[in-house]
Amino acid sequence: MRHKGIGLLALSGLLSLPLTALPSQATAADSLVSAGKPATASSVEGSGFGAALAVDANTSTRWASAEGVDPQWVRIDLGSNHTVSRVKLNWEAAYGKAYKIQTSTDGSTWTDVYSTTSGDGAIDDLTLSGTGRYVRMHGTTRGTPYGYSLWEFEVYGSPTGTGGGGGPAVPFGSHTQPYAAGMLRPTGSQGSLDQKVVSYYNNWKSAFVRQNCGNGWYQVISPDADHPYVAEAQGYGMVITATMAGADPDAKKIFDGLVKWKIDHPSSVNPNLLAAEQDTSCRSVNGGDGATDGDMDVAYGLLLADRQWGSSGTYNYKDLAIKHINAIKKDELNPSTHLLKLGDWSSSGDQYYYITRTSDWMVDHFRAFRKATGDTAWDTVRTAHQNQIANLQSTYAPSTGLLPDFVVNTNSTPKPAPGQVLESPNDGKYYWNACRTPWRIGDDAVTSGDAKSLAAARKLNSWIKGKTGGDPNKIAIGYALNGTQISSGSDAAYVAPFAVAAMTDTNSQAWLDALWNKMLATPIQTDSYFGASIQLQTMITVTGNHWVP
Numbered sequence: 021m022r023h024k025g026i027g028l029l030a031l032s033g034l035l036s037l038p039l040t041a042l043p044s045q046a047t048a049a050d051s052l053v054s055a056g057k058p059a060t061a062s063s064v065e066g067s068g069f070g071a072a073l074a075v076d077a078n079t080s081t082r083w084a085s086a087e088g089v090d091p092q093w094v095r096i097d098l099g100s101n102h103t104v105s106r107v108k109l110n111w112e113a114a115y116g117k118a119y120k121i122q123t124s125t126d127g128s129t130w131t132d133v134y135s136t137t138s139g140d141g142a143i144d145d146l147t148l149s150g151t152g153r154y155v156r157m158h159g160t161t162r163g164t165p166y167g168y169s170l171w172e173f174e175v176y177g178s179p180t181g182t183g184g185g186g187g188p189a190v191p192f193g194s195h196t197q198p199y200a201a202g203m204l205r206p207t208g209s210q211g212s213l214d215q216k217v218v219s220y221y222n223n224w225k226s227a228f229v230r231q232n233c234g235n236g237w238y239q240v241i242s243p244d245a246d247h248p249y250v251a252e253a254q255g256y257g258m259v260i261t262a263t264m265a266g267a268d269p270d271a272k273k274i275f276d277g278l279v280k281w282k283i284d285h286p287s288s289v290n291p292n293l294l295a296a297e298q299d300t301s302c303r304s305v306n307g308g309d310g311a312t313d314g315d316m317d318v319a320y321g322l323l324l325a326d327r328q329w330g331s332s333g334t335y336n337y338k339d340l341a342i343k344h345i346n347a348i349k350k351d352e353l354n355p356s357t358h359l360l361k362l363g364d365w366s367s368s369g370d371q372y373y374y375i376t377r378t379s380d381w382m383v384d385h386f387r388a389f390r391k392a393t394g395d396t397a398w399d400t401v402r403t404a405h406q407n408q409i410a411n412l413q414s415t416y417a418p419s420t421g422l423l424p425d426f427v428v429n430t431n432s433t434p435k436p437a438p439g440q441v442l443e444s445p446n447d448g449k450y451y452w453n454a455c456r457t458p459w460r461i462g463d464d465a466v467t468s469g470d471a472k473s474l475a476a477a478r479k480l481n482s483w484i485k486g487k488t489g490g491d492p493n494k495i496a497i498g499y500a501l502n503g504t505q506i507s508s509g510s511d512a513a514y515v516a517p518f519a520v521a522a523m524t525d526t527n528s529q530a531w532l533d534a535l536w537n538k539m540l541a542t543p544i545q546t547d548s549y550f551g552a553s554i555q556l557q558t559m560i561t562v563t564g565n566h567w568v569p
Contacts, residue, residue: 054096054155054175058193060267061085061094064215065167071095072193072211074173082112085159085167092168095156096175097191097266101125104133104150106176108143109157112169115141118161119168123152126187128269130156139163151180153187188328190567191266192218197567200469204523205564206536213563216540217556218267221260224556227546229257229274233302235284238277244548247305249298251314254278256553258321263560263567265328275325279335282318289364292347294318296363309365312352313380316360319344320385323392323569338392345389349397357430358404362442374431375441378412378423379456381405383464383473384568392569406472408434409461413479417501420487421479424501425453436501446506450499455514458484459558462520466561467568474524481521485531492518492538512542512551516558523562536562 054075061071063086071094074083085092107121121134133150141163155175159168190196193214206213228240240257242250258278265271285302287293287310295304296311322341331338351364359376366372383402390398408430413421416436424436426447436448444451458480465473487503488494495515498506519535522528539559544552560566 051176051178052174053098053102053177053179054173057099058097058191058195058214058266059083059094059173059211060097060193060218061215062092063089063167064212064219065169067208067212069169070209070211070213070215072209072214074170076211077172079110079171082169082171083173084112084114084169087114087167088162088165089167090162091158091160093156093158094168094170094173095127095154096173097127097187097194098153098155098175098177099194101151101153101180102175102177103180104148104152104155104175104177106174107134107146107148107155107157108172108174108176109146109170110143110172110174111141112171113141113164114166114169115139115163116157116159116161116168117163119157119159121146121148121150122156122158123150124154124156124187124269125152126272127154127191127266128272130158130269137161188265188271190328192264192565193267195564197467199466199523199564200474202526203466204526204529204532206562207529207533210564214267214565217559217563217565218264220544220556220559221264221267223544224260224552225268225274227544227552228253228549231277235280235302236277237281237284237302238274239281239298239302240278240549240553242549243546244550247297248300249302251294251296251311251318253314253549253553254281254294255314255317255321256549256557258282259317259324260553260556260560262321262324262328263565272329275321276334279322279325279337279340283340287364290347290351292343293351293364307365309363310352311363312348312360313377315344315348315352315364316380316382316385319348320382320388320569323388327569342393345393348389349395353401354430358401359408359427359430360401360405372442374429375437376427376430377425377453378409378427379425379453379460381409381457382460383470384467387464387468388568406470406476409476410472412436413476420450420483420499420501420503421476422450422483422499422501422503423454423457424448425451446498449501449506451506452498452513455498456517456554458521459517459554459561462517462524463561463566465524466520467566477521477524481518481525481528481531484518485522485528490531490534492535512539512545512548512555515539515542516551516555519562520558532562 059071059075065084069084073081118137122130124130133148240253242253261275285295288308293310295308322337326337360380386402426437462477465477496505522532
């Protein structure tokens, strides 16, 4: 066992920045502040080596990074700004030869408080001086051919009393907003589950997040859509990025780039909404009007951002969110049926005015809009959509609970589309839009515990579990509402949403585990933002990381 102190380090010239020695009495008074705190890492070697295992006060469990790759890091979120006086690294055989200890107030900008290029493993007990909410070990050179591995990563210090210092209020993995009682999660340690999401997110980000056309924009590309950029993808990106804050140090930067994209691509009908489609030159096309699904997520993402970072920075997220929500109410909501329209382009008298898309029915979003605006109209909207879910399930899919892509005649007797009304002959079936409904319904069920949402989700779960015999590989691409399969094959957009519905049934643990393992075994297809984005968001939910602002 080896103990390293400030004097030895200064003499050996191993520090990248000068350190200030703390009085011995101050160091002695500081306590362990990292145990059990949220931890994330750049990578994980495999199941059972998640970042949380480095802060679980158990020297028989460990975090381990991917083998043979530099650099790597593991980071602890202390929850608020702390003065940091000591860091203790208990290395496994795979140690860091060159590494830094860094602190940050926001999870984005890092300050080196210790650095070495001659580490030799065992235990490094480091006296140092720093301040931050986040502390990380950033390894740049491995001491072995393997990776980096820590039995324990201990941080000692004390709260500064200055709050979060600009970091996210609900960092990914913090689990500060519990789900309704009785909701399942996949089998495994929470840290390991969270790390699987972080790994998938990093792959998703690499595949689809871009900075094209300059102007400070970030975009989510959509290679499998009609255009390179669609509002649905940007909405997904905003919700995902705000939720992953704390795991991705660039989350706020990316989010602000998506906000700038939204502002610079206004709908031609209502400038507080987002134009639905852009071409390779990043110019809005096809009239530049809005699409309801994208706008719903954009507004929700802005509310998440306001909760995460506040609204006193470059963009006033709360103000933008309120304007977006009010614009949805004005131009994307049918005032007589209280059901969402297809977009702001549909107006009274046209053939689409009494048509709605079930995948837009995001009940938890309605709750968030009501809370943010204080407008009780959103309670009426939520109830109208929940009533239609129950009506469609009982009348047109009593044995399956499946919803159609589109519903027509919403002003009289709502029913599934009789054929093609917008996209395909399968518009009245459970197809490429409605495949998202188990996730959307389930999101509200697990977070609110609402009886209507729980009943709808459980009906879907019971049917699909029985239909497939508990084998996720048998989930097909599309169904008639009576359960007849449309196409063979498998797609993440159809498999993943059922995992959220499975969370609502206490008898579905094995089924949920099978769905989770199927997702983990399904690599991202870089030509399909749709399936990958849906799977990532369902993974966020089933691991307990979805929350309603």
